[in-house]
Amino acid sequence: MLVDIQNLRIAFESRSSRFEAVRGISLSLGAEKLGIVGESGSGKSLTARALMKLLPSNAAITADRLSFDGIDVLSASEKQMRQIRGKRAGFILQDPKYSLNPVMNIGRQVSEAWRTHKGGSKKQALEAAIHLLDQVKIRNPREVAASYPHEVSGGMGQRVMIAMMLAPDPELLIADEPTSALDATVQAEILRLIEELVSERNMGLILISHDLPLVSHFCDRVAVMYSGRVMEELKASELLNARHPYTKGLLNCMPSLTHPRDRLPVLNRDASWLTA
Amino acid sequence: MIDVENLRIRFGDREVVKGVSFSVKKGDSFGIVGESGSGKSTILRAMAGLNESWEGRIAFGGEPAALKRPPGFFRRVQMVFQDPYGSLHPRQTIDRILSELPLVHGMDNIDKRIVQALSDVALPQAARFRFPHQLSGGQRQRVAIARALIADPQVLLLDEPTSALDVSVQAEILNLLSDLREARGLTYILVSHNLAVIAHLCGQVGVMLNGEMVEQLSAEDLRAGKTSHAHTTELRTLSVGLEEPA
Ligand SMILES: Nc1ncnc2c1ncn2[C@@H]1O[C@H](COP(=O)(O)OP(=O)(O)OP(=O)(O)O)[C@@H](O)[C@H]1O
Ligand SMILES: Nc1ncnc2c1ncn2[C@@H]1O[C@H](COP(=O)(O)OP(=O)(O)OP(=O)(O)O)[C@@H](O)[C@H]1O
Ligand SMILES: [Mg+2]
Ligand SMILES: [Mg+2]
Numbered sequence: 001m002l003v004d005i006q007n008l009r010i011a012f013e014s015r016s017s018r019f020e021a022v023r024g025i026s027l028s029l030g031a032e033k034l035g036i037v038g039e040s041g042s043g044k045s046l047t048a049r050a051l052m053k054l055l056p057s058n059a060a061i062t063a064d065r066l067s068f069d070g071i072d073v074l075s076a077s078e079k080q081m082r083q084i085r086g087k088r089a090g091f092i093l094q095d096p097k098y099s100l101n102p103v104m105n106i107g108r109q110v111s112e113a114w115r116t117h118k119g120g121s122k123k124q125a126l127e128a129a130i131h132l133l134d135q136v137k138i139r140n141p142r143e144v145a146a147s148y149p150h151e152v153s154g155g156m157g158q159r160v161m162i163a164m165m166l167a168p169d170p171e172l173l174i175a176d177e178p179t180s181a182l183d184a185t186v187q188a189e190i191l192r193l194i195e196e197l198v199s200e201r202n203m204g205l206i207l208i209s210h211d212l213p214l215v216s217h218f219c220d221r222v223a224v225m226y227s228g229r230v231m232e233e234l235k236a237s238e239l240l241n242a243r244h245p246y247t248k249g250l251l252n253c254m255p256s257l258t259h260p261r262d263r264l265p266v267l268n269r270d271a272s273w274l275t276a
Numbered sequence: 277m278i279d280v281e282n283l284r285i286r287f288g289d290r291e292v293v294k295g296v297s298f299s300v301k302k303g304d305s306f307g308i309v310g311e312s313g314s315g316k317s318t319i320l321r322a323m324a325g326l327n328e329s330w331e332g333r334i335a336f337g338g339e340p341a342a343l344k345r346p347p348g349f350f351r352r353v354q355m356v357f358q359d360p361y362g363s364l365h366p367r368q369t370i371d372r373i374l375s376e377l378p379l380v381h382g383m384d385n386i387d388k389r390i391v392q393a394l395s396d397v398a399l400p401q402a403a404r405f406r407f408p409h410q411l412s413g414g415q416r417q418r419v420a421i422a423r424a425l426i427a428d429p430q431v432l433l434l435d436e437p438t439s440a441l442d443v444s445v446q447a448e449i450l451n452l453l454s455d456l457r458e459a460r461g462l463t464y465i466l467v468s469h470n471l472a473v474i475a476h477l478c479g480q481v482g483v484m485l486n487g488e489m490v491e492q493l494s495a496e497d498l499r500a501g502k503t504s505h506a507h508t509t510e511l512r513t514l515s516v517g518l519e520e521p522a
Binding site for chain 1: 287309310318362439440441447448451471473476507510512516521
């Protein structure tokens, strides 16, 4: 088992209050594609960060089990985690541009990610980086390699982050909204690239996304989250026939290109979903 | 309400917007879709007065916009940025972020406006005294939308405003934008990669590829597949393909 999460809880405490953002989540993953969808603020990103031990310092975390490839993340040292992060596990954060170093050009950032893992000369690494940028469909990879994060578009920043995370051939890729700033053609290419890595190199993928049709087409399984809990887990291809009222409600809120509606239905949140 | 004529924008010696023209009537909405990196955000930033090195004509309400905008401009025209994290001051609370424009423009009832703005974008009132990093991605994006709405603008430039939102919150925001347009005659320019979102809110759509607006068509034609440029056709085909069950 690549990832095993049992009864994960994450709370924020201050002098006056306690807020439990993740309330007992269990998920596991092998060499497969798991989608996580659900409410904004339901704890998707926090769950991913917990697995990489990247939670804010004021977060209190407990779990019956939280492991990556048998390594207990809760008791792992910072040194052990550094062996995992960016090497054995790539993590594409939700705000990609803010996880890039603003004062280092893009070519150098991607080539260093490559070089720490694969070695070789700086020149070799830069060529590899340019190849990676090309693989994520950046139009003029050489020019972009020489630019700084503030000089690239939203979707280009996302692709740079993807290139960096794929550089060391990770065993696990956690991708938090990796394609939300990409047009459909580039998105399709990136997903094809990720698919290749999953099937050829047995990589595991956790894909966090608000794009239900995308997850349904691309992933194997999908977990639907609401208010810090997993409401249901189902085969991704079955997502459009989900039975849980929250999932059905979500699907009903989507605008459609082929079936226009004057006004979009909104979700009636049911208090029983909080406890069920 | 909005006229853009032969807009050209360059960075150094690279031209990234190569003569783009479109116009939008008051109370209408114009959608911009297309290739990642094709210049969509750059167009919006120039319109919002955040980039002073452009050529061509940008006019609001028939009035050509000067390179440097007068302060009153920012009350009438507001922009929601693609990367909300970067556009929210990290050391200011949400309360402070939302108060800024109303204070600058000497507006009254600021407290009431903030309460209303938070509820308009479906944020809990508890978010008011948090900092941006204490919110989720979608919650931050909603703060950015609330900040744009709070000063009662006439024109909203929206860059991927719902891409970090789950579809239930997205539906609430899209309905809110429709209602405001109806009630106050707001005019929108909406950039999004989601064709269904674009067609839902916008009557007319422009398609960008490599710095050029290669096609303009109505939302009905986009829905019906009456596209003429290959890029538009491809984007539509992929979008319709995903709408079908897996
Ligand atoms: N540092 C923090 N302090 C206090 N609360 C926080 C902090 N970080 C996150 N939260 C809260 O925890 C909850 C879960 O956040 P998380 O970022 O995991 O949501 P998410 O499911 O990824 O949402 P989105 O789809 O909007 O990105 C949210 O309600 C958020 O406001
Ligand atoms: N400050 C800058 N300096 C140099 N080049 C820039 C700068 N800002 C943007 N560019 C370049 O201009 C082009 C257009 O960028 P823009 O952000 O407008 O694209 P976009 O259509 O919004 O893409 P996306 O859909 O990915 O957000 C890109 O090639 C980008 O690298
Ligand atoms: Mg998130
Ligand atoms: Mg952009």
